[in-house]
Amino acid sequence: MTDITDRPQAELRGFPIRIRELTLLRRELVTPLMLRVTLGGPEHVGFESHIADEHIKLIFPDPETGELNVPTQNGDVIDWPRPLPPTRDYTVRRYDPGAGEVDIDVVVHTVGLASTWAQQAPIGSRIPVAGPPRGIHIPDEFTWQAYFGDETALPAIARRVAELPRSTRGYAVIEVQNAAEEQPLDAPEGVEVRWLHRADRPRQAPVRRHGVLAPRRRRRRDGAPRHRARAQAPLEDRPLTRPWWAGPGSQPRAAHQARRRSSAASGPRTPSSRRRSRRNR
Numbered sequence: 001m002t003d004i005t006d007r008p009q010a011e012l013r014g015f016p017i018r019i020r021e022l023t024l025l026r027r028e029l030v031t032p033l034m035l036r037v038t039l040g041g042p043e044h045v046g047f048e049s050h051i052a053d054e055h056i057k058l059i060f061p062d063p064e065t066g067e068l069n070v071p072t073q074n075g076d077v078i079d080w081p082r083p084l085p086p087t088r089d090y091t092v093r094r095y096d097p098g099a100g101e102v103d104i105d106v107v108v109h110t111v112g113l114a115s116t117w118a119q120q121a122p123i124g125s126r127i128p129v130a131g132p133p134r135g136i137h138i139p140d141e142f143t144w145q146a147y148f149g150d151e152t153a154l155p156a157i158a159r160r161v162a163e164l165p166r167s168t169r170g171y172a173v174i175e176v177q178n179a180a181e182e183q184p185l186d187a188p189e190g191v192e193v194r195w196l197h198r199a200d201r202p203r204q205a206p207v208r209r210h211g212v213l214a215p216r217r218r219r220r221r222d223g224a225p226r227h228r229a230r231a232q233a234p235l236e237d238r239p240l241t242r243p244w245w246a247g248p249g250s251q252p253r254a255a256h257q258a259r260r261r262s263s264a265a266s267g268p269r270t271p272s273s274r275r276r277s278r279r280n281r
């Protein structure tokens with residue numbers, strides 16, 4: 001019998017965290033509510049992106065004073081100033097070291113620092129960017145995988161399914177506003193992509209009203225490892241859902257603990273980051 005410790009495990013991988021200023025190169029609409037923002041410029045050199053769920057922190061000036069408090073580099077970590085600057089997290093949708101370009105896909109809405117910046121910042125303007133700090137490496141041996149999330153998780157899900165071995169089976173279930181928000185995904189043939197339309201309903205975790213979790217409760221007869229990701233339920237005023245990664249057996253807890261342990265190195269613990277961290281459980 002295979003010991004659980006012999007099985008491949010999902011693994012949190014941390015990377016040196018850098019602070020840099022990137023230049024806004026261009027923006028283009030992917031769907032009516034999803035804006036692709038391309039960042040670049042000379043400071044992209046040394047940027048690294050290895051894992052689909054990696055994110056960067058965009059750092060904004062204080063909306064009241066206009067003051068921009070930028071963290072300072074301290075070896076492989078960064079020191080955050082006090083008061084903490086406002087930050088927003090965005091998944092690295094694409095990094096092309098040759099072209100020197102980083103894409104992030106921003107869900108646009110009516111208010112919000114990041115949403116407004118994505119829509120209105122002048123081309124050529126610069127923004128401080130921290131990270132990416134870490135990501136969860138999912139072994140290719142996980143033959144059955146499932147991903148759930150709303151449109152804020154779509155950049156990570158889209159990148160992940162495109163990177164999957166073509167023999168992988170499973171699901172990608174994504175809740176978006178309506179059919180116009182669907183995007184073509186480069187998923188393996190055996191990974192079924194299902195779109196849920198929120199329409200006028202309030203945001204909620206897709207998994208709650210979708211029967212697709214059934215495979216989780218079934219034991220695989222061949223004992224092959226599998227992997228699933230789950231979206232956490234959003235809080236009332238914060239529609240964020242993003243996948244968290246989990247492996248077979250006891251891995252979900254291990255992955256979660258690893259994520260919490262690493263958070264001290266990745267950025268300031270603020271009331272909002274604590275709320276986000278609770279939501280990611």
Ligand SMILES: Cc1cc2nc3c(=O)[nH]c(=O)nc-3n(C[C@H](O)[C@H](O)[C@H](O)COP(=O)(O)OP(=O)(O)OC[C@H]3O[C@@H](n4cnc5c(N)ncnc54)[C@H](O)[C@@H]3O)c2cc1C
Nearest residue numbers: 055089090091105106107109112113114115152155237238
């Ligand atoms: C690790 C990580 C990765 C993420 N990756 C992405 C990503 O790739 N793309 C992405 O779009 N988001 C992503 N998010 C979510 C994003 O960081 C939040 O949605 C963020 O709060 C948006 O900031 P804002 O300044 O525009 O709005 P905020 O100032 O945070 O919020 C202002 C108002 O807008 C509302 N609001 C916030 N987000 C949305 C939304 N998506 N739709 C509708 N209303 C909203 C809030 O409820 C609030 O009322 C990620 C979050 C995490 C933690």
